[in-house]
Amino acid sequence: MPTERGGLLSVQRYDVRVDLRDPGAPSSTTRVVFDGRREGVSFLDAGDARVPVDVAVGTQVREYVRALAYGSAGSGLCRVVDEADGRVYVYAASGPAGARRWFTCFDQPDLKAATSVRVQTPPGWVVAGTGACDGAVPTYATGFVAGPFAVESVRGVELYAVRSRASVLRGAAGELAQVAAGVVAEIGRRLGQPGPGRLRVAFVPGLAWPALETAGCLLVRDSLLTAPGTAGFARLVSVLAHEIAHLWFGNLVTVGRWDDLWLQEALADVVGEAALRAIPAGRPHTGTGAARVPSPPVLAGHHPPAPPALAAATSAHYAAGVRRVHGWIRAHGEREWWTRLRRAVAAGPLLDATLLAPAEEPAAADPWDELQRAVAAREADGPAALDALLTLLRREPDADRLAAMATWYTEILRRVGWPRQAGGREADRRLADALRQVIAGAPHGSRLAAKATHAWLATAPAPPVRVLLAAVPPTATLAWAARNRLAALGELGRRAVLAAGTGPEAAVCLAHLPDATEKDRAWDRLFEAPHDPATLAATAAGLWHADHAAYATGPAIRFRHEFAARTAAYPEQRAAVLARYAFPRSVLTPDALTRANELLEADRLRPALQATLADCTADLAWAIRFRSPPDLYSYTL
Structure with a gap:
């Protein structure tokens, strides 16, 4: 069903020129071409203002020139100064309801349009994300980066980072490009729709979101850039896969309303994760003793990151969407799932929750969902719930579901199920024993074995944890997980933690004491x-x-x-x-x-x-x- 503006008009294209040559007076000129379906009155979005527009039947052209202001919350047009060397960087990050901050537009997801962006900059600056986007895209997927960026080009993937982090970018470029290219190819193969001919990824400071699916150049928060073999690299790979999946679910096919953003976030999560599992380069990364990467310096000119206050765009909604997608897949199977996705991509350009329409025959209740419901309703106490959980966990073949079960235990059931510490420690022992059985039965090096090992470390007794700690590289993710467990058990002191490191991992470990x-x-x-x-x-x-x-x-x-x-x-x-x-x-x-x-x-x-x-x-x-x-x-x- 079209929105009110969507029923009145459609947008052909935006031609946007942004002038950054005067540091104190950025401006934009927007030429918008739209078609009126019927006569009426509508408006364009320009910052917090609405620009009235009379709509007639047929094609119309409007041009708007406006002065811009740099934002301070990592959204809109942003200017940051790298305190490491004083260099200045500018980027436009649209996100939901953010495009209006830097160009005049019909800023809602169903009014997609071909978009071309040109940026005038001071001499010597690099610009990415401009030119003509492939096909029609929603306004929230527009943006660019400009500044004296360091650039690495590998396997058809261009990577950008601030100059002070050039060495980190150089060290990560090979593996990042390999993962990115593999994810693009895998998703394109599964959906029958190839991805972009050239992928660009820019690491920008102060971004309000972990990353954005900007059509011409994916934007990723600078603080996520880290070297392969470090604790944060697996998260970086996961975020990158998610944003690449948005090139299909978000840019190519788009939800028509802000309230439905949860759907394409869930699709990007599930599709990106499936692509990672399918390619060798996408398997989880753990520390290998590589040198610690310094944290990025504090950058002036922006507040700490914060996502937009959209009622539907909450992490709770997104997590519920992912659970809903996984539930649909369990009920109907992987083959039917990918068939539906291919049809949705081919049909385009808009997407809605009918993609997840229930089957004609209701699926049997999922025992895992039933267990969570029973605990929430206080129909099972801690010991009974643990018995049920162990039965499910021992026969669970999916690594992500197993990890979710273990997390639910530590965050929910363990917190409330045993008032006395002795009972809780016995519950930990039983869960750890079950996880050891899973590890023993899983293929060596598999994701199931890796997830089960991390879950085991959160509940295992001290002696076997010490054995594992002695067997892995001291800076590995598993090593810090082992230290966290020993610290929580009172088997590791502050001095021992600080002897192992002084960075974020050590701070987390100290919190477990x-x-x-x-x-x-x-x-x-x-x-x-x-x-x-x-x-x-x-x-x-x-x-x-x-x-x-x-x-x-x-x-x-x-x-x-x-x-x-x-x-x-x-x-x-x-x-x-x-x-x-x-x-x-x-x-x-x-x-x-x-x-x-x-x-x-x-x-x-x-x-x-x-x-x-x-x-x-x-x-x-x-x-x-x-x-x-x-x-x-x-x-x-």
Whole structure:
């Protein structure tokens, strides 16, 4: 069903000229060609303003010239200064509702158009993402980068990074290009629609999202750029595959409404992951003792990254979308799934949730979904749920589902299922034993074995963890996972952690120590220069470890009295994201719930932060109720 503007007109093309030659006065000139379906009145988007336009039947041309302002939140037209060498870089990052910040347009996803961008720059600058995009694209997929970038070209893939990180880019270029080219070829083969002839990827500072599927040049947050063999390289590869998948699901075929963005995010996640699994270069990367890559310097001229405050564009919606896609695949099979995707790509240009229309015959309930539902409804206590989980885990052939089961155990079931530490430790032992059986039965070097090993490290007893730590390179991802487990068990001290390293991995490990002072320090570190989500999540996992509630009462009290003030100057979405990690989820006491409700009822909480705190407080209330079980549990596997 078309949107109101989509029913009134269609857009043929945008010709955009951006002038960056005067550092203090950027400007853009936009020529828009559109076709009126009927007479009426509509508008174009220009920043926060609406430009009225009378629509007549037939083709019309309008031209708009406007002065621009550099944004400060990693969206729109952004200017950053690299403090390492003083060089200036500019990029346009559209994202949802962001294109209007730098050119005048009908800024909504169903009004796709051929788009050409030309940029005038100071002498000596490199520009990427300009020229004519392949076919019609949504406005949120437009953008460019400009500046004295370092450039590496390998296997038909062009990679851009700020000059101060040229050596890191050079070291990563070979493997990144191999992965990128392989993912493009694999997705093109499966969908029967080839990808772009030349792929461009730019690592830009301060981007509000981890990455964006900009049609002429994918944009990736600079802080994700790291060398092969380091802990963050697997995440970089995963993000890159996701954005490449968006070239089909997002750019080639596009959802018609902002509320449906979850669908193409879910498709990009599932399709990108499938392509990675299918190519040798896409298999997970672990540390190999490579030298640690310095963190990028702080860049002036922007606030810490924060995604846009769109109601439908939340990580919760995206995660639910991915689960929905996986559920459809389990019900109908991989072959039917890829058949549907090929039809959707061939039909284009718009996409909607009918892609996931249910089968005529309802599928049998998934036991894994049923187990999660039973625990959420308090129909099963911890021991009964663990028995069911172990049965499912031992026979699970899918690596990602196995990892999801293990994560659910550590984040949900372990937190609420055993009030006494001894019971929790016994549950850990049983899960670790089951995971060892999975590892023993999985093909050597397979993703299933790798995922099971990482999950095992989160629950295993100290002696075998020490054996593994002695057998892997000291900077490997597995080595730090082993140290985290030993730290959580009280088998590793602060001095030993710092002897192994002083970077982000060591900070995460210190958060796992059963020590009140270390918990306070870990809570403070959450508010330091922006961390990537993986580091925040790992730090919070240690800070709020299920067995460490007694050591975390200090941060729990500080959350009530300090969080609002410490995040008052943060962009709204960053404060909301940080709240999920700083919230005292493992302190399951009435006092903790009272403090959370007091903060929730405080005046002047911004909407996104209030919504996040409401979710966290409801989860805390549920966890406390779980510890007071009903008289009869009704769940059986």
